[in-house]
Amino acid sequence: MPATVLVLVETINDYLPILEHQGFHLILAPTPAERAAAIARHGGQIDAVLTRGPLGLYAEEIDALPALKIICVIGAGYEHVDLQAAADRHITVTNGAGVNASSVADHAMALLLSLVRDIPRCDAAVRRGEWPKIMRPSLAGKRLGILGLGAVGMAIAKRANAGFDMSVCYHNRQHRSDLPYTFCSTPTELARASDFLIVATPGGLGTKHLINRQVLDALGPKGFIVNIARASVIVTADLVTALEQRRIAGAALDVFDNEPQVPDALKSLNNVILTPHVAGLSPEATQGTVELVGKNLVAFFSGQPVLTPIELPLPAAIQQVH
Template sequence: MGHVVLVLVETVNDCLYLLEDQGYELILAPTPASRAEAIARHGGRIDAVLTRGPLGLRADEIAALPLLQIICVIGAGYEEVDLQAASNRGIKVTNGAGANASCVADHAMALLLSVVRGIPQADASVRRSEWNKVRQPSLTGKRLGLIGLGAVGQAIAKRAALGFDMSVSYYTRQPRPDSPYTYKANVRELASAVDFLVLATPGGADTRHLVDAEVLDALGPDGYLINIARGSVVDTQALISALTSGQIAGAGLDVFDGEPLVPDALKTLANVVMTPHVAGQSPEAAHDTVQKVLDNLQAFFTGQPLLTPLHLPAPR
């Protein structure tokens, strides 16, 4: 009997043939309504779920899938997957750490360049037949700070250090002895030591509002914030206040707390560049992401070690 995968994601459909070619039966459920219907109709057949961090998989949904054995999360984040419920059932959980790291890192640098160099404003002025030559800061030789030094953080650091001759500092819960970059003991210390603060850490309760008013104040009036992580990592109201008052110079945001809703206050600010959570989206990233899901599924169902297993809490 073949394996049945409930697919909750909506961004990699053109690469799902990789799973189908290996005999997996896919049930596509990209909306809340289709998700509930699929679980109600096919819950007794589904033994794998493909989801992403913000979509997750709830405890009640896990309970409604009696044959479920493995949950595969695309991307690095898994904040809305109930890991405790999975652990209680002995269900394995994997993520896609590293699969789209290059794409996300490219986008982070694009946001940084756009907001620091004022690219959207310059483009708009030329389209208005204006010729405003505004002096904007350069990036070369500046100081970049990273919150998070996983696959994405390392890819950003490499681009900053080798491409723009930046010094790179980072904060993680534990220092990385193998890293060539400078470790900072806390987020505030990191923010006070850099020109550009880039967020590349998972979302969830542990990192909620890690960047607050105090951290933004430490970043300072010449500092820029780039967020390609999760909106929840930043205190949105504190960020709006800091951008409005000139407490920081600007921000490049690909993620938002409560997306797809974006605060109107952010939309009116000229010192913000925004994109709709597309940092990890490219044809290459989509292919590599689904390939990693396939590799994890194939390993699991043939009794081999998982490529990117998540550490789960103890069953209870």
């Protein structure tokens, strides 16, 4: 009997035949109402769930899925998947780390270029029949700071260094002695050493509010920040205040605290560029991500190790013993 997969992701329909051709039965539930209805109606038959970090899978939903054996997360982030609840049920969790790195890095550089060169404002002015001569900084020779040097951070560093002649420094959980980039021991030190700062670290409790007023002040009034990671890494109120007071020069954001709601304070600022969490979306990345999900599912249901497992906490029962 084929395994049944509950698909909560709304952007991959064109690539779902990849999973169907592998023999999986899919239940599509991309809206909150459809999700609740599918879990209520088919909860006893669902073997796997396909989700994204911001969509997650919560403890009460896991409890309502007694047949659930594996959760596959599209993309690297899994911040709203209840890992403890999964561990308590011995449910395997996988992610798509690295598959969409090129797409996210491209978007990060596109945002940086648009922000530093003020492309949206220039475009709007020309459409109004104006012809302003706006003087903006060049990227060549500037210092780029990258918070998080995983697959995405590495792809950004390569583009910036080799393509735009920028020097690269970074802050990471671990110093990478195998790379030619400069390590900074704290986010504040990184911001102080940067003209431009790109946030490329995972979300979650370990990175929550790493970027606060102190870091933004270290970046300074000529500094620009780009976030293609998770909104939780930045204290949004501190960012808004810094932008309003011109304590930093500008920000470009692809991620927000309560998507799809975006604070009006951000929308009203002319030194901000906003995109709707699309950095990881490209045909190439989406196809690769769904193919990886398929490989993980096939491996799991064949009794083989999955390709990209997420490390889970100890089950609560074991924690209590210790």
